Amino acid sequence: MPATPDDLLEGLAAGREEAFAALYDAYGARLFAAACGMLGSREEAEDVVQDVFVGLVQTRARLRQVENLKAYLFAALRHAAMHQMGRAKPSQSDTAEIAMPAADAGPDAEISRRLEVDLRRLPREQREVIALHIDGGLTFAEVAAVLDVSPNTAASRYRYAMEKLREAMKESQRGTV
């Protein structure tokens, strides 16, 4: 495994397979979780993560100039997810199975399920800012870099998304009571 991020970038740029394996081990799970949050489908998230890695191979010569690999990766993920959303038929995304972990069970399972459903109902811009920050573990500065907006815009978009989610959850609770 490469010792430093620079070694990792150098290995990726040189096309060394072990560097791509190390990159997957470092970011694969977070990329997958964020992709699930953006797309709401495990199958599409798998395709998108694979697309990101194939895209990295194709553009590896440019990787030496990348300053923040994490932000670069998630920007590539967002791009691939948007491409995937464009490819998917509207009916597919509407009826897509919610990306719930199979092992999720217990008293909080219903709340978690409702949370996922309400997340899916958010507009795409708000869904992706939550996916990047919560599921991807990106800071607001990194989210801003991914979305190509200012950190203040990223933070306010996140806050607005959280308010919308809270409202949606309140409505869901009213509906079930």
Next chain:
Amino acid sequence: MEPSDLPPELKSLEQRLAARSRPQPPAGLRPRVLAAVRHELAAQPARTRWGRSGSWQYAAAAAAGILLVLNLLMSMGNRNDFPASRAANGADIQQAAARICELVPFITPEDAKREALVLRAGSHLELVPQPRRGVSGLRALRQIEEGASWVTQ
């Protein structure tokens, strides 16, 4: 804004979101992704080689085109032996000019050469029938048939 800036209600929602179990990638995704990476890595050098050879072919074709154009331009540039210049440098023109100089003492050599050229041009004129002024087309033809005089210009 930092997450700590959120009001308590949103902060608890954020904590709930962060604490929920996130979807984990299936075990098969890693080998699948790495196989795709391996495949792409294997395919790309071939593409690069093809791209390089393609660019070499393009450069060779462009160089051949440039050489062809240069060759044509050079041959056009070298072909300056026009009939007029050949005639102007011909021995008969020189002789005619010398003869004119003998006959017309005050004429300059340049004018003599020009006159010689005019004489030579005149000697190459073809005889062209020209109807007299005011004669209609049919009558002109009839005059030619009847052996009317030929006029040269």
